[in-house]
Amino acid sequence: MTPKTRSQMVEETRTKLIAEARKAFASKGYAASSMDDLTAQAGLTRGALYHNFGDKKGLLQAVIDQIDAEMLARLRVVQQEADTPWLGLLAESVAYIEMALEPDIQRIMLLDGPAVLGDPAKWPNQTACLKRIEETVQALVDDGTLKPVDARATTWLLNGAVLNAALWIAAADDPREAFPKAVQAFRQMASGLLADA
Template identity: 40%
Template sequence: MARRSKQEMLETRAAILASARKVFAQQGYAKTSMDDLTAQVGLTRGALYHHFSDKKAVFEAVVDQLDQEMDQRLQQQYLLAEDSWHGFQNRCQLFLAMAQEQEIQRIILQDAPAVLLADENKQKCISSLQNILAELIEQKKIIQCDVEVFSRFIHGSLTELAFWISHADQQRLVKAQQSLSLIFEHLAFH
């Protein structure tokens, strides 16, 4: 039996993750079997186990991939704005809008908290918010506040709003974004 090249192994892993994302988004973690994952990419269970130890490991890799993509989109929104304050606001608004995307709804908002320990990712998000808020205070874009407390407030609020928005009509997103804008108006340095 010929050994597969590193490139072939990477391509197989990428195919597994692409397939798994579709299956997890459509069926959810609980209803997805290893056979569902292998059937999509034409692999045997043994080949799948060569790349991942179990279904949870596949799911964790999918969550990591989706988290990275979300972070890139949020960071791009931040960097494209006219200044850091507008970038921060746009970033938060985009996060709420993403809650209506099927993959994010099912994988990130619904299944990931139930399947994985989310503390590490949560702390990463909060730390990122703390850094942005500290920068905005230093630039005198927002009023002085306790960045640790306010970053947790923003993270918790955005997460709860994302749950509320997911699987709902566009009107909930609009209401949430309008309310978030009101909070930001009061936070802005005048």
């Protein structure tokens, strides 16, 4: 058996800590998750946590980065399966809103994440997502599907609507009741961008 390299050991440690943190943050919430319990569950020390992530907040950021990457992969599939770029943009937006019903996304991404890390629109991983949406919006303006609107402003407004719909659902007393209302309102609002609206 070949001994593990230092980089393999570091990656294995990071993977264990992220997995345990994700479970703890989803089930107990960020504030109630004990770093001692979490590192013990991973079979590691607090020193490993601090060495790899700096602190509990850094670990939360790593968990959010992992969940966000999974969400983006799912959203790309939804967008690519649509018949047109416009329907893809709508489907991707609705899929994001629907993810607010998933307990780990709801708790970690939409409730604890913004409370600890600030505005999600300013998280580092949002830049690529916003750029891709802006390119889609610009293409839809260029081909006449959408009214002649500024693509960047429209992207930020659409993103804000989707994000705030998801935040509203996550904080609702009955998220499943809030979801169809949010989707209906979003579709109605977004359809106002269509050139033939």
